[in-house]
Amino acid sequence: VEEEDDGEEDDASYAADGMDDWDDEDLDASFDGYEVHPGDWSPDDDDDDSSLPPLSKILPPAARCVLLRGDGAKALMPHLRWEMQSAGFEPAVFGAFTAANQNATIAEVASNVVEAHERHWRLSGDPESPANAKEPTSPYAETPSSKAMWATNTAWEGEEGWRPADAIPVLNLVTDAATVPDPPPFGVGDYFREDATAIVALDGVVGESLRAALLDAVTEPGWDHASADSPPTPKWDRSTTDGINGTTEEDSEDGHEEDRVGESESDGGIRSDGIQSGSYGTFRPAPGSWGLTESALRDVVSHPSTSTFLSRIAALYPEYHVRTMPADALEPDGVAGASPGSSGRRIATAVANAAVYGDDFKWHLDADPAALPPSSPFAERYGTYVNRSVGRPLFVSALAYLNPAGWTADMNAETLVLDPGTGTGVFVRPAPGRVLLMDQDALHRVSTPSPSAGVPRYSLVLKLCFYPKDPEARPRLSRPEWGRPVNFGTARGLSSPFANDGESRA
Numbered sequence: 001v002e003e004e005d006d007g008e009e010d011d012a013s014y015a016a017d018g019m020d021d022w023d024d025e026d027l028d029a030s031f032d033g034y035e036v037h038p039g040d041w042s043p044d045d046d047d048d049d050s051s052l053p054p055l056s057k058i059l060p061p062a063a064r065c066v067l068l069r070g071d072g073a074k075a076l077m078p079h080l081r082w083e084m085q086s087a088g089f090e091p092a093v094f095g096a097f098t099a100a101n102q103n104a105t106i107a108e109v110a111s112n113v114v115e116a117h118e119r120h121w122r123l124s125g126d127p128e129s130p131a132n133a134k135e136p137t138s139p140y141a142e143t144p145s146s147k148a149m150w151a152t153n154t155a156w157e158g159e160e161g162w163r164p165a166d167a168i169p170v171l172n173l174v175t176d177a178a179t180v181p182d183p184p185p186f187g188v189g190d191y192f193r194e195d196a197t198a199i200v201a202l203d204g205v206v207g208e209s210l211r212a213a214l215l216d217a218v219t220e221p222g223w224d225h226a227s228a229d230s231p232p233t234p235k236w237d238r239s240t241t242d243g244i245n246g247t248t249e250e251d252s253e254d255g256h257e258e259d260r261v262g263e264s265e266s267d268g269g270i271r272s273d274g275i276q277s278g279s280y281g282t283f284r285p286a287p288g289s290w291g292l293t294e295s296a297l298r299d300v301v302s303h304p305s306t307s308t309f310l311s312r313i314a315a316l317y318p319e320y321h322v323r324t325m326p327a328d329a330l331e332p333d334g335v336a337g338a339s340p341g342s343s344g345r346r347i348a349t350a351v352a353n354a355a356v357y358g359d360d361f362k363w364h365l366d367a368d369p370a371a372l373p374p375s376s377p378f379a380e381r382y383g384t385y386v387n388r389s390v391g392r393p394l395f396v397s398a399l400a401y402l403n404p405a406g407w408t409a410d411m412n413a414e415t416l417v418l419d420p421g422t423g424t425g426v427f428v429r430p431a432p433g434r435v436l437l438m439d440q441d442a443l444h445r446v447s448t449p450s451p452s453a454g455v456p457r458y459s460l461v462l463k464l465c466f467y468p469k470d471p472e473a474r475p476r477l478s479r480p481e482w483g484r485p486v487n488f489g490t491a492r493g494l495s496s497p498f499a500n501d502g503e504s505r506a
Contacts, residue, residue: 060118061185061391061471062382064092065110081375091379093117114381121329121377125321125393125467151311158209164315169482171201171428175419176442177491183383185391185471195386196491197439198477199417199426205312206400206433213305214460215402218292218352225404231354231456235296238288289361290354290456294345300460301350310462313398313437320466320475324349325395327463329377330367339373349463354456355413359448363418366397366440366463387441394466394475395440401430402458413449413457417442419489426488430457437477 066084068077074096081094095113104112118124154162174196182193206214215225220232230236292300300306301324314322327347332338336346355361370386372379382392399415407413407430414427415436420443427447428436438444440463449457468475478485487494 060111060114062183062385062389063110063114064090064383065113066092066094067097067106067109067113068094069097085374090383091374091376093380117377117381121326121334121381123326123329123378123381125323125465126469127321127323151307151314153308154311154315156207156210156213156305156308159207162207162312164312166204167202167316168204169200170203170434171199171426172478172482173426173486173488174198174478174491174494175417175426175488176421177489177494180386183385183389194494195388196487196494197387197442198437198485199428199439199442200437200477200482201428202316202435202437203431203433205316205435206309208433210305210308211400211402211433212404214303214309214400215404215458217300217303217305218402218458218460225455225458226406227455229455230356231290231458235293236290236354237293238290239293289359290356292352297348297350297352300352306350306460306462309398309400309460310464313435313462313464316479317466319469319473320394321469322464322466325367325393325463325465326378330372332373332375334377347463351461351463353446353459353461355446355449355459356456357449357451357453359446361446361448363443363445365443366438366461367395368441369393369395370441387439388475390474391468391471392475394468394477396464396466396477397436397438397440398462398464399436399438400460401432401434401436402460403430403432403455405432407431407453407457411450411453411457412447413453414447415444416447417444419491421490424489430459439477 066080068074068080073080077094077096085091093114095109095116097109101109101112118129156162177194177196179192180195182191183189184191216223218231219225220235223232310322310324314320327349328334328336330339330347331342337344339347368387369378369382369389369392370384372384374380374384385392387395401407409429414429416425416427417438418425428434446457449455466475
């Protein structure tokens with residue numbers, strides 16, 4: 001399917017030459033295999049045919065596709081997919097030639113296969129895309145907690161005249177710089193770029209009327225937010241463990257064997273109460289933090305105020321298709337709740353927090369496309385890549401602070417963002433309706449409220465994907481009209497927020 005690069009970039013069809021007569025005792029028919037990507041259909045350097053359309057018109061960007069031909073190859077497709085992933089090949093969409101496309105070009109077949117994959121998992125960012133014209137066929141692609149959501153109505157009662165120019169940037173910086181791989185959207189190559197994560201805080205996106213509606217949506221109308229020391233139950237419970245620290249205790253040498261959980265020093269175990277043991281000792285999880293139940297979260301995701309919030313974020317970024325991330329397609333084989341360490345809970349497209357005194361949150365990333373399971377449908381479509389790669393969806397978290405006026409500085413509960421390379425960071429203090437936008441691979445945590453707070457600090461987070469409308473544009477969170485971002489921490493030496501933006505270097 002793929003051969004070692006010997007310095008020659010042959011057309012993918014040539015890679016299959018000589019395979020037609022390959023007979024094996026395990027195969028009843030000969031087969032061809034093609035690994036195809038956009039670069040395979042570039043015209044030769046000496047081809048002067050200017051009538052050929054650009055690559056962006058031939059097939060989707062960032063596509064990698066493996067096409068098989070022959071009944072034997074089709075039968076082996078699941079095994080070949082697994083073997084390629086196990087061997088470290090980049091994830092790819094798999095498909096086969098059929099009678100319906102026997103006269104089509106490789107590019108046309110690959111495009112159809114990729115579109116079918118997008119439609120199956122509802123992966124496209126464009127609501128008008130042919131991939132979204134039909135209902136998805138995956139049982140996981142269109143569920144209430146992971147439903148693809150686009151929104152266009154920015155008006156809200158009392159805020160009908162809102163416009164993007166009302167947004168006021170109060171923080172605009174890049175940090176956590178590194179040199180990372182930079183895959184091109186079309187073709188292949190070993191390129192690198194200087195990269196940094198972006199953090200933006202905005203006032204004026206969520207007005208007082210919309211803020212109050214969002215707070216009612218995550219709690220309930222009439223709830224006493226000024227004095228209630230916890231959110232309403234049973235809509236909220238303390239089962240949320242994401243971002244909560246526990247304690248690790250060293251096991252004594254004379255500890256009783258029945259008190260230990262692990263079978264051996266190298267292979268720990270987890271009890272039903274979450275206690276985990278290994279060579280490091282015994283880990284006892286802290287009590288879970290407050291979070292919405294799954295049914296309540298479904299209601300919040302579909303609430304009109306949430307739709308308006310999303311619409312305003314999308315209005316700030318007209319050069320992107322902005323949608324909630326296709327959460328189930330980020331999991332192994334697209335099976336909801338199958339991610340390691342998820343305890344069977346599916347990835348959510350929205351999260352509500354009610355931080356209270358005594359919570360102890362840990363540093364974490366919301367998501368990282370470079371760390372997706374290679375068998376996830378999203379990785380098969382777009383590959384595993386560093387966020388902010390050209391032509392690929394940008395993973396963004398949009399957080400709205402929902403408490404009304406009166407949250408003073410001594411009540412704490414800031415959002416902390418870390419620059420690991422320098423051990424320094426920045427914080428964003430809650431303010432009514434303030435919106436924090438972060439690249440999802442930014443390392444951050446919640447600061448627990450102080451004892452004097454007395455009430456939870458409420459917030460709503462939408463997990464989004466920004467799909468560039470220009471397939472050759474590098475997605476970025478900072479906008480020119482907000483001024484040049486501050487280069488913070490390890491990013492202080494960069495000549496621009498994205499050094500070498502628009503060009504890659506070998």
